Amino acid sequence: MKKVYIYKIFERFWHWAQALLILILMISGFEIHSSFNLLGYGTAVKIHDFAAWAFLVLIIFAIFWHFTTGEWKQYIPTTKYLKAQFDYYVVGIFRGAPHPTKKLVYNKFNPLQRLIYLGLKVLVIPIQVISGFLYLYFHYPIKGLELQSLDLVAVIHTFGAFLLLAFMIAHVYLTTTGYKPMSAIKAMITGWEEMSEEEIKERLVSDIETSILKSRAQLKSTEDYNELFDAAISSVGKKAGITSLADPRFKDAIENSGAGYFFIGKDGIYNDVNETWYKLYKYDSKDEIIGKHYRLSRTEEDFAELEAHVGIVLKTGQIINHGEVKRICKDGSIGYHTLTISPVYKEDKIVGIEGFIIDTTGQLLAERELLKKQIRIDEEFKKRKSKED
Amino acid sequence: MKKIRLFFFVAFLFPLWSNAQIETENRETDSTSVLKVQNYIRMENRNLTPSVDHSTFPQLKQEFKTAHDVTAACISCHTGRADEIMKTNHWLWERTEKLEGKGELPLGKKNILNNFCIGISGNEKSCTRCHIGYGWKDKSFDFSNKLNVDCLICHDNSDTYKKKRGGAGYPDESVDLNYVAQSVGKPSKINCGVCHFWGGGGNNVKHGDLEKALLDCNREVDVHMAVEGENMSCIECHITDKHNIEGKLYALSSENKNRATCTHCHSNAPHTDKLLNEHFIRVACQTCHIPTYAKVNGTKLYWDWSTAGRLDEDGNPIHENDADGNHNYLSIKGTFVYDTDVIPEYYWFNGIANHQLITDTIGTIPVQMNSLSGSYMDKGEHKKTNKPSKIWPVKVHRGKQIFDPVLNKLIQPKLYAEMKGDSAYWKDFDWNKASQAGMNYLGLPFSGKYDFVKTEMYWPLNHMVSPKEKALSCKECHSRNEGRLAQLNDFYLPGRDKNRFFDFIGIGLVVLAALGAILHGSLRVLFRKKSSSKI
Secondary structure, three states: OEEEEOOOHHHHHHHHHHHHHHHHHHHHHHHHOOOOOOOOHHHHHHHHHHHHHHHHHHHHHHHHHHHHHOHHHHHOOOOOOHHHHHHHHHOHHHHOOOOOOOOEOOEOOOHHHHHHHHHHHHHHHHHHHHHHHHHHHOOOOOOOOOOOOOHHHHHHHHHHHHHHHHHHHHHHHHHHHOOOOOHHHHHHHHOEEEEOHHHHHHHHHHHHHHHHHHHHHHHHOOOOOOOHHHHHHHHHHHHOOOOOOOOHHHHHHHHHHOEEEEEEEOOOEEEEEOHHHHHHOOOOOHHHOOOOEHHHHOOHHHHHHHHHHHHHHHHHOOOEEEEEEEEEOOOOOEEEEEEEEEEEEEOOEEEEEEEEEEEOHHHHHHHHHHHHHHHHHHHHHHHHHHHHO | OHHHHHHHHHHHHHHHHHHHHHHHHHHHOOHHHHOOOOOOOOHHHOOOOOOOOHHHOHHHOOOOOOHHHHHHHHHHHOOOHHHHHOOOHHHHOOEEEEEOOOEEEEEOOOOOOOOOOOOOOOOHHHHHHHOOEOOOOOOOOOOOOHHHEOOHHHHEOOOOOOEOOOOOOOEOOOOOHHHHHHOEOOOOHHHHHHHHOOOOOOOOOOOOOOOHHHHHOOOOOOOOOOOOOOOOOHHHHOOEEOOEEOOOOOOOOOOOOOOOOHHHOOOOOOOOOHHHHHHOOOEOHHHHHOOOEOOOOOEEEEEEHHHOOOEOOOOOEOEEEOOOOOEEEEOOOEEEEEEOOEOOEEEEEOOOEEEOOOOOEOOOOOEEOEEEOOOOOOOOOOOOOOOOOEEEEEEEEEEEEEEEOOOOEEOOOOOOOOOOOOOOHHHHOOHHHHHHHHHHHHOOOOOOOOEEEEEEEEEEOOOOOOOHHHOOOHHHHOOOOOOOOOOOOOOOOOOOOOOHHHHHHHHHHHHHHHHHHHHHHHHHHHHHHHHHHHO
C-alpha cells in the first residue's frame, strides 16, 4: 500500500483554519441565535466578530491561492460521472464497488464534490460574508443608507449557517468513505493519501494524460513549447513518491498513457523503448530497434538538430523540451511528435538520455484537413460572390 | 517556500494582533476620567459652609406677619430673581409646547390631565400645595405679583418649612418664618423631593424612581445620590440657569428640549467595550442602568376610580391597606395596585410626547394620557428630533377614570372641597355633581352621563441608576423567551427573534444530514460484515 501526495501545504492550512473558524463561528453564532448558552452572549458576539475578520483574511488568501495555482479549475462543475458517483454512494458503496472516480492531483474532486464545493465557494460563503458584514456594520438604522431592518439579513445569515452545519456533518461523514475510514482525514493533515496500488497506477496514468493534454493545448497556441510537459511529468512522479523515471510503476503508467518512452545510451544506441514508442515508429517489436542508432529516426537535416540537442543534454545534464518534430518511421513514412530529452545518471555520471514522445500526427492531419476544407469553402464563396457581382 | 509560509502566517496573525492592541488601548482609559465634569464639585472638595450667614441680616430679623413679607425681604436684596422664577414652569405650571397634530398650546400642570388625581382645575386649593407660590386657590390667582412667590419651599435648609394641606400653597401655621428665612441656602434633595417624591398623594406614587428613600440611600438604590458615594443633590444634574431648572418629565412636557441627560457628564462612548458603546445609538443609558425602579418603597401601578365611593355603615369613607402597608382601597379614590422593585416596560422614544387633552375626543382605548413618540424606523432624520428613537425604560401607570360617554371625552371632576355640599367628590361621593361642577369650572360641556374608561400613562425612568455590576446583561434582552424586550416587536433583535419557517427548514436539513450519515454508515458496516462473512 502506497501513499500519494495530494494536498499542498497551503491547501491543508487553509482547510483546517477554515474548519476551525467555521466551527468557532458556528458555536458563537448559534449562541447569538439563542440556540444554547455556552460562552455567554457578549463573549459569543465578540468571538463571532473576530472570527469573521479572521475568516475574511483567510478567504482573501485562499482566493489568491486558487487563482495563482490554477486550482480553481478543480471546481469547474461537470456532469461526467455525476450519476455514477451518486449511484456509488446510494448502491455501490454497500457492495464494495470501486470508487467511480479517482482522487487525482489534476482532478482531486469527484463530480459531487465539485458541485457542492463550488456551491459553498460561490454561493453560501459569499452570502454568509456579505450578510455577515451587513449584519455587523449596518445593524442600527440611523441613516438613510442603512438597512431598514435586520430581518432579511439575519434570516439569510442564519439559514446559511444551517446549510453550512448540514454540509459539515455530511462532509465529516463522507471522509470515512475513502480507502480506509481515516485515510481521507490523514491525507488532509499530512497531504499524503493512502491508496491501493491500482489506484495509484490509475492516478499516474490520468496525471500523465493530463500533462499530455496540457502540452498539446500549449502546442496549438503559437507560444513556445516550454518546460511544461517535462515539469508536469516530473511533478507527477514526485507526488507519487517515485524518484526515478525508471521506476516500473512509472513506466507502467506511461505505457498506458499514450506517451512513448525511449532510453538512448551515450553512444546514440537505443537501449530501451516502450510499446507506444515502437508502435508510433511502426515497428513490430522493440527488438527491431534496440541496438540501433537514433540516426534512423530523422531525416538528414533534422538529425543534425537532434544530435545537437542530445549533445547538450549529455554534456550539461539539461532537460530539453522540444516542440513538434518530424520522425521517420520503419516504413519510411512520416509522423509528428513532441519530445522531451532528459539525462540518465549512473553514479553521478551521465550514461545516456531518456524521454517521452507524444504523437501529434493525428491531430495535425485533422487540422490540415480542416484547413483545406476551409480554404475550399472560402474559394467557393468568393467565386459565387464574383459571379453575383 | 518557507518565506511564503511565514508571510501567510504573519499576514494571518496581523488582525489578531492589531485587534488585541485596540483592546489594550481601550482598557487603559479609565471610565471616570472620561467624565465631562463641568461646574461640578466632587464630594471631597465640597465646602458645606455657606458663603453668607442669612441669620445675621436685619431684613430677616423683622417679624414676618405673612409669608408674603418673607418674599418681600428676599427680593429686597435678591433683585430680579422673582422676575426670573416667574417665567419658569415651576411658577406658571404651563409652557408653550408644540404638539403633533395640535399645534402650539400652553400646556402644563395647569391644564393637562393624568390618570392619578386627574387634574388641578377646580381642585387648586389642594393641588397648589406644591406650587412655588402663595394663594393659588382658583382662577383668580395673580401670576404677576412677585410677592406671591414662595422662595422658601425651595431654599429652606432648616427642614422645618412645610405647606399647609389644602392651603393653596401657604405655609402651615406651625412654621417659624424667621427661622426658616434665616436658614436659606441652595436647594437640597428634600426641597425638590417634598413635591417630586410625594406627588400624587403619597411617597413614590407617581414616578416610581423618585421617592424619599433617595434622601438617604446606598449605591444599590442610586449610584449618584448614594450617601456613601458622591451624595449628589438633584440640582447637581438638573443644572439651573436663572431659576430655569433643566430637565423635564413627559407626563407634562412634549418637546425635546431643556432635558437633563446622562451625557452632560458622561461621554457618548463611556464603556470600554465597543459593542456596548454601539448600543448607545439606539438604547438609552437608562435602559440598562435602571434595571428596576421603586427599589425601596412601592409605587402605584394601577388606579381604578370606578370602585370609589364605597362607604362604611355610617356613610364614612374607608381605607384598606395591602400587606406592605400601601393603600389598596380608598373610598375617595378607588382601588390601587402598588409594587416594589418593578421591572420597567420598554418603548421607543425620541423625546417627543403627545397628550390627551380634555378637549380631545377619545380615540384609542386604553386612552393614552400621554404617548411617547418613536419607533425602530424613526432615525431622527425628520425635523422633530435630530436623534434616532431609543429604547427607554418606562413606568406605565394604568388606570380607569371618569369620562363622558356621550361626548366621548375625558371629564375633569371636582374632587376637593373643604366641606360637604360643594359638589366635590371627596366629600359628597356623587360623580354626577362632581363632573358637572368640574366641567362648569372649565366652561366645558358635560352630557350628564359618565362612565369609566381604561387609561395609560407613560413615565420614562431616569433615576435610581444602579451600580454598573447591576446593569442589564445581554441575555436580559437577547433571549428567546421572556426577554425584557419581548413586547417591543417592530424590529429584529438578535437572540430574541427567528424566522420560524427558515429555522425549521434549517434544523430539518441538519437533522437529515445527521440521520443520513448514521443510516448510511450503519448500512455500510452491515453490508461489509455480510460480504466478509460470505468470504
